[in-house]
Amino acid sequence: MIYEGDLKGAQQRLRELLDGSARAVAFTGAGISTECGIPDFRSPGGLWTQNKPIPFDVFVAHKAARNEAWRRKFAMEEAFAGAQPGRGHRALARLLGHGRLAGVITQNIDGLHQASGVPDDALVELHGNGTYATCLDCGARYELAWVKERFDAAGGIAPDCPACDGPVKTATISFGQAMPEREMARADALTKVSDLFIVIGSSLVVFPAAGFPLKARQKGARLIILNREPTEFDEVADLVVRAEIGDVLAPFAGDG
Known part of the structure; x- marks a missing residue:
């Protein structure tokens, strides 16, 4: 299901999928930080x-x-x-605090997840x-x-x-530098046990990081993709929302 323009409908479906999940995992890319000025x-x-x-x-x-x-x-x-954490960062920190997320895997290097209150033991920094x-x-x-x-x-x-x-x-992690083994193992473990995998603001073209959403889907997890632009994984996702990340996640951040 793809939502473009129906923000309330997308938020309602996202809430339903979260309510039905026991081990949701978020996977974030640069798009979650653009409203922060990055x-x-x-x-x-x-x-x-x-x-x-x-x-x-x-x-x-x-x-x-x-x-x-x-x-x-x-x-x-x-x-x-x-730069300060945006609505997307605050939403994930709030969901973690309420026990609605098992962890956050990020491709970002800006430290805004930590600044929003996401603890180190719940955050995997792949890059x-x-x-x-x-x-x-x-x-x-x-x-x-x-x-x-x-x-x-x-x-x-x-x-x-x-x-x-x-x-x-x-x-x-620069181009040509080996991926961090410990963080890759942590991300793999979270992915394998997830029942809902939420991609937020990632174009899903940088591998091996972009392989985790597909692995989660193959293991039986439902897949959500929140991104302004289409991705190559949209066709296998259960929910695709093409809109501004902060607008979609504002209610989950307590912003209305």
């Missing part, structure tokens, strides 16, 4: 249209690539650092987190303020780890 990656004006991604092996091998990666990070940070940095060699954690202070003091030169001289990178 652009997505693929739409016109999205982040990938402005900067070609720096592959992981290039970042590791070349100091100049690390300098450029951090320059981009701090340029974006000025624009997005003040890492962009709100802090780590050393790729020894795993030491560094806050962004620490990196920026040294980056600026050195005239735009990325700092290395003081403990081991390894490269310091945001705690995100």
Whole structure:
């Protein structure tokens, strides 16, 4: 069933499916954060249209690539650092708090799920987190303020780890970088036990993350897709809602 324009009908059907679920899982992508002022990656004006991604092996091998990666990070940070959780984030946090969700799997790196009140033990970050940095060699954690202070003091030169001289990178998964085994295992476990899998704001084209909704459907879970644009998985979903995420989830956030 596809809803386009009938917002109240879509909200009612979503509520019915949630009421009939014992272990619902949410799967979020960039679309849940666009109303917070964070652009997505693929739409016109999205982040990938402005900067070609720096592959992981290039970042590791070349100091100049690390300098450029951090320059981009701090340029974006000025624009997005003040972003606050939107209605979609608040809705999921509220559903979790009421025991209506078993967990949240996200492709996002913006930290807005945590800021909305989603606890770490209920959140799986498949692509890492962009709100802090780590050393790729020894795993030491560094806050962004620490990196920026040294980056600026050195005239735009990325700092290395003081403990081991390894490269310091945001705690995100870059192109060509191995997916985090622990988080993939957690996502797989949640997917396998879910009876309702709710995709929110994902184009479902980035694999292996995009494989989880299909796996849930194959295991017998009902599948809901809330996204402004069509996805390749719409035809196998039980409910498709093409509308603004915040508008659809506002009642579940307590906003009416």
